[in-house]
Amino acid sequence: MGSESAPEGIDIRGLSHAYGRGDESVEALSNLNLEIPAGQFVSLVGASGCGKTTLLDILSGLLNVQTGAVRLAGRPPRAGRRDTARMFARDALMPWKSAFGNVDFALATRIGDAAERTPQVEQLLKSVGLGDFKHALPAELSQGMRQRVALARTFSLRSRFVMLDEPFGALDALTKINLQDQLVELWEQVSASTVVLVTHDLAEAAALSDRVIVMSPRPGRIVADVPIDLPRPRNVRALHATDGFQKLVAGLWETLDAAS
Amino acid sequence: MKERLTLAGGRLLLIAVWGVAWEAAAQSGALPRGLIGQPSEFLLDFIELVVDGTFPKAAVITLEAVFIAFVLGAVLALLTALLMTAFPTAERLAAPIIDALNALPRVALIPLFILWFGIGMEQKVASGVSIMYFVLLSYTMAGAKSTDPDHLRLARSLAIPRWRVFVEIIVPSALPAIFAGLRLGMIYTVLGVITAELIAGGKGLGTLVSYYSNTFNPNGVFATLIALVLITTALTAAMSRIERSIAKWHAPIAV
Numbered sequence: 001m002g003s004e005s006a007p008e009g010i011d012i013r014g015l016s017h018a019y020g021r022g023d024e025s026v027e028a029l030s031n032l033n034l035e036i037p038a039g040q041f042v043s044l045v046g047a048s049g050c051g052k053t054t055l056l057d058i059l060s061g062l063l064n065v066q067t068g069a070v071r072l073a074g075r076p077p078r079a080g081r082r083d084t085a086r087m088f089a090r091d092a093l094m095p096w097k098s099a100f101g102n103v104d105f106a107l108a109t110r111i112g113d114a115a116e117r118t119p120q121v122e123q124l125l126k127s128v129g130l131g132d133f134k135h136a137l138p139a140e141l142s143q144g145m146r147q148r149v150a151l152a153r154t155f156s157l158r159s160r161f162v163m164l165d166e167p168f169g170a171l172d173a174l175t176k177i178n179l180q181d182q183l184v185e186l187w188e189q190v191s192a193s194t195v196v197l198v199t200h201d202l203a204e205a206a207a208l209s210d211r212v213i214v215m216s217p218r219p220g221r222i223v224a225d226v227p228i229d230l231p232r233p234r235n236v237r238a239l240h241a242t243d244g245f246q247k248l249v250a251g252l253w254e255t256l257d258a259a260s
Numbered sequence: 261m262k263e264r265l266t267l268a269g270g271r272l273l274l275i276a277v278w279g280v281a282w283e284a285a286a287q288s289g290a291l292p293r294g295l296i297g298q299p300s301e302f303l304l305d306f307i308e309l310v311v312d313g314t315f316p317k318a319a320v321i322t323l324e325a326v327f328i329a330f331v332l333g334a335v336l337a338l339l340t341a342l343l344m345t346a347f348p349t350a351e352r353l354a355a356p357i358i359d360a361l362n363a364l365p366r367v368a369l370i371p372l373f374i375l376w377f378g379i380g381m382e383q384k385v386a387s388g389v390s391i392m393y394f395v396l397l398s399y400t401m402a403g404a405k406s407t408d409p410d411h412l413r414l415a416r417s418l419a420i421p422r423w424r425v426f427v428e429i430i431v432p433s434a435l436p437a438i439f440a441g442l443r444l445g446m447i448y449t450v451l452g453v454i455t456a457e458l459i460a461g462g463k464g465l466g467t468l469v470s471y472y473s474n475t476f477n478p479n480g481v482f483a484t485l486i487a488l489v490l491i492t493t494a495l496t497a498a499m500s501r502i503e504r505s506i507a508k509w510h511a512p513i514a515v
Contacts, residue, residue: 060417061417062413062416062417079416079417079419080416080417080418080419081419082419084417085417086413086414086417088410088413088414090410092408092410092411092413092414094411094428094429094432095509095510096432096435096507096509096510105428106414106418109418109419109420137508137509138509139509
């Protein structure tokens with residue numbers, strides 16, 4: 001495997017994926033090549049149908065690789081790999097478990113001892129501003145708070161690879177920016193993982209990422225690979241106020257328009 | 261709170277208006293009293309039959325069969341659901357057969373149950389079980405299938421073992437539907453047992469209904485119906501209370 005240029009990161013070679021069979025098959029991804037070095041925060045953006053969630057499902061091992069090769073730290077993706085965490089578009093919290101219970105459920109797959117987990121779960125909930133809500137059921141929390149719990153759950157695993165599928169898609173603008181800051185903080189402080197974020201919000205992609213991959217729809221192809229050279233640590237709310245950031249987002253829009 | 265009081269008052273008023281109209285129709289002879297009964301009479305009959313022990317004794321006999329049928333039907337249905345969830349092939353195999361059996365009017369089986377079990381407790385239980393089992397089974401299977409696919413994907417991504425997925429995700433997902441099935445099944449079990457008593461006789465409340473009817477005593481029939489309504493209402497209220505204390509995260513599913 002010496003030829004891989006991202007041995008500890010993510011390496012995607014000639015990846016194609018189709019849904020359905022025969023005449024009715026739809027090509028979701030076509031001959032994708034992508035290298036993500038370890039520790040990089042990458043966003044996948046593109047119109048719906050560009051295969052970004054398909055790519056995320058493949059990286060999480062929830063979909064099998066059909067054509068091509070995918071390696072995470074040199075090994076093929078597999079659902080349940082202990083070094084991979086996945087966050088879903090809707091919070092996917094279990095309504096019968098409290099905020100604490102939902103985070104604990106995930107962390108229990110890494111740490112068997114409940115007494116050892118408890119302070120960690122409490123600390124994580126505190127760090128997403130939900131220290132006082134650990135006993136609350138998801139139905140008693142706002143959508144934004146629920147996504148915070150889901151964030152805490154995802155990052156509790158301290159995984160090398162984190163796959164996020166439009167985690168803030170359903171939130172209002174203000175809550176969204178607050179949660180983006182929360183995510184940056186968790187990522188910078190709790191676990192400096194390799195992150196792949198799927199989003200259709202270009203400002204979100206620019207604010208959070210080291211690099212934005214722009215994809216074109218049907219079949220999904222990479223049309224642009226844009227480095228984001230903003231300094232870290234970042235503050236999303238402050239970034240939004242700067243001219244440079246607005247220009248960056250405008251540039252991404254042009255790239256995306258040209259692609260579709 | 262105020263709204264609830266107003267609603268309760270409104271309902272009482274509705275029942276009172278209905279009762280007064282009924283009473284008036286019976287007393288004036290606008291409708292034949294000997295057929296429609298008379299509220300003032302059957303309310304007194306009801307109290308009398310409670311006090312003299314007729315209803316309590318009959319209720320105990322009916323409820324014994326209801327309770328056994330309910331528990332037996334529930335256990336069998338949940339075991340079947342467990343098997344069908346664990347082995348999806350078994351479900352695909354059995355589902356159409358179960359649907360067909362469920363479509364069968366179970367009342368038509370009672371003569372067969374009498375033939376098999378005699379006219380005692382067993383045939384009443386069989387009748388109750390034959391309804392309870394299918395009600396709960398179909399609700400439970402629908403509930404198990406209502407599991408959020410994201411929860412299953414999350415479990416896969418966390419490599420949660422299958423038995424834990426079942427216990428911690430599929431069962432809680434199905435619980436609201438299971439409770440809805442238990443509540444509805446409770447009412448239908450009473451129906452099954454009462455019907456069996458109507459047909460086969462014995463000493464339960466269903467037998468009293470047919471006895472009063474056969475002796476041209478509509479007031480006795482209505483007094484027994486009051487007892488039945490109170491019993492089924494109390495049973496479903498108890499079920500709802502248990503449900504609220506267990507499945508706190510979910511508003512009860514209306515049935």
